[in-house]
Amino acid sequence: MATLHMLSHSPFADSRLASCLRLLGAADAILLSGDAVYALQPGTANLQALQLMPASVALYALDEDLTARGMQAPERAQVVDYPGFVELCTRYAKVNSWL
């Protein structure tokens, strides 16, 4: 029962991402949206933490939110648009929003 974890808060402002990383399952995935895409900022501990995740954990980021912040996704992350976002929700048994 793999879960897609959806984050939308900046990891520099609270501990949602850190908590999420602690309880990730091996087949789970993370989708970064909104200010959570700042976790992909180069040279930060947050990006390092994401890059240390096992390869079995997929990492996605919402295209629109990267563009809005003038950011590029690193190789570790796959960029998705809204149709891709919907498709991800069908692929994982549960979708957990870190509200």
Add this chain to the structure above:
Amino acid sequence: MKFAIALFAAPHLPASRRALRFAQATLAGGHEIVRLFFYQDGVHSAASNVVSPQDELDLPMEWREFVSTNGLDAVVCIAAALRRGVLNTEEAQRYARPAANLGAPWELSGLGQLHEAAQQADRLICFGGQ
């Protein structure tokens, strides 16, 4: 696949736009939305008196058009709405308030509707945050 979508964020926050774009992509992808549920500050998206700046996306209007055009079941949490001053005609009369600011296509109802939607849908997707 059947989706239930819950929105927790106010219309001026990015999560509201994200929820709308996701909902639009859901239908465009051939999926079904069993219910939209507007909770907490999300109830403001259903209020008819919201005026968006001219150079900004008018999310309450877009939501209204999206719900009407697609004939969707769009429920606004009644407890969250009343405490934020979002009332339909019936509630405005019940509590002797001077005006109503919620009408069709929205329906005021309880949290049980979110629970029921979660049971009926294959996926419940919640939107909040920044």
